[in-house]
Amino acid sequence: xxxxxxxxxxxxxxxxxxxxxxxxxxxxxxxxxxxxxxxxxxxxxxxxxxxxxxxxxxxxxxxxxxxxxxxxxxxxxxxxxxxxxxxxxxxxxxxxxxxxxxxxxxxxxxxxxxxxxxxxxxxxxxxxxxxxxxxxxxxxxxxxxxxxxxxxxxxxxxxxxxxxxxxxxxxxxxxxxxxxxxxxxxxxxxxxxxxxxxxxxxxxxxxxxxxxxxxxxxxxxxxxxxxxxxxxxxxxxxx
Numbered sequence: 001x002x003x004x005x006x007x008x009x010x011x012x013x014x015x016x017x018x019x020x021x022x023x024x025x026x027x028x029x030x031x032x033x034x035x036x037x038x039x040x041x042x043x044x045x046x047x048x049x050x051x052x053x054x055x056x057x058x059x060x061x062x063x064x065x066x067x068x069x070x071x072x073x074x075x076x077x078x079x080x081x082x083x084x085x086x087x088x089x090x091x092x093x094x095x096x097x098x099x100x101x102x103x104x105x106x107x108x109x110x111x112x113x114x115x116x117x118x119x120x121x122x123x124x125x126x127x128x129x130x131x132x133x134x135x136x137x138x139x140x141x142x143x144x145x146x147x148x149x150x151x152x153x154x155x156x157x158x159x160x161x162x163x164x165x166x167x168x169x170x171x172x173x174x175x176x177x178x179x180x181x182x183x184x185x186x187x188x189x190x191x192x193x194x195x196x197x198x199x200x201x202x203x204x205x206x207x208x209x210x211x212x213x214x215x216x217x218x219x220x221x222x223x224x225x226x227x228x229x230x231x232x233x234x235x236x237x238x239x
Contacts, residue, residue, distance in 0.1 A: 001087055001112065001113045002052040002112060002113070003052050003054050003078070003092070003107060003113065004052035006029045006080050006082065007082065008029055008031045009028060010029045011081065011150035011151060011215035011220060012029055012079070013025070013026055013078070014094065015076070015077045015078070015122070016070065016075070017077075018070075018071065018073055018075070019073065024122035025224055025227065026150050026220035026223050027056040027057045027058075027105060028056060028217055028220060029054050029055065029056055029080075030055040030056060030057065031055065037099045041053060041106065044095065044106055044108070049110075050108035050110055051110050052109060052110065053106050053108035053109070054106075055099070055104045055106060056106075057104065058096055061228055065096050068093075076092050078092050078109070085115055087114065088114050089111050089113050089114075091110065092107060092108065092111075093108045094106070123149045124148055124222075124226050125147050126146065126173075126175070127144065127145070128144070128145045129144060130142075130144070130155070130171055130173030130189075131143065131171070132155060132169055132171055133170040134170075135167065135169075140170075140172075143155045143157050143158075144156040145171070148219060148222075149219070149223070150215045150217075151215060152209060152212055153171060153193060153210050153212075154207065154208070154210070155171065155207070155208050156205060157206045157207075157208060158205055159205075165198060167194070168195075169193055169210060172189060172191070173189050174187065177222065179225060185225065189218075189222075191212065191219075193210035195209075
């Protein structure tokens with residue numbers, strides 16, 4: 001599969017690694033809206049000598065769009081889950097371009113994707129309390145939101161009774177994340193998912209992995225802000 005074949009709306013994960021530093025950013029695939037945009041894409045392919053590419057939402061940080069002008073030692077990888085199969089591209093170039101006054105990434109590669117055996121999507125550690133409701137079960141139970149990706153969510157459930165694989169669950173939780181202007185943004189999640197994995201090797205505690213029906217763009221935005229907030233906490237701006 002070539003990168004230009006990624007379906008519109010698919011969650012795309014961009015991984016940048018430099019030494020022991022790594023950042024993963026989430027974006028979503030888009031398609032050109034008119035022949036002018038398509039022609040503009042083709043001109044970029046010709047300029048940079050790439051045969052295939054996909055548009056994706058640009059990611060903003062501190063009032064500017066994140067760029068991918070990488071040092072020689074840095075590595076850039078792109079991942080996407082298509083029809084529940086993970087694909088990866090390693091020979092990639094990402095530029096920022098404006099189409100009809102909207103800013104996007106143009107992600108280009110000549111490489112035919114490889115199927116990856118990695119788990120579906122970058123997982124952002126959360127560690128917040130939340131609530132879980134099972135089907136017709138009255139009320140809800142408290143859980144810990146372990147981690148989250150655009151494709152699913154991991155939960156820690158206390159007690160011996162946990163959802164069955166294949167069961168539909170409803171998860172709610174709230175988190176505040178600092179935005180690029182320093183102000184907190186509150187996310188109130190109400191998520192529907194299906195239990196895909198269970199690990200009950202710990203006594204009186206079960207870890208479950210759940211999948212969303214389709215990639216969640218709000219979750220993608222949340223993950224990006226969490227990543228940036230964590231990086232700023234580790235490397236506060238100099239005064």
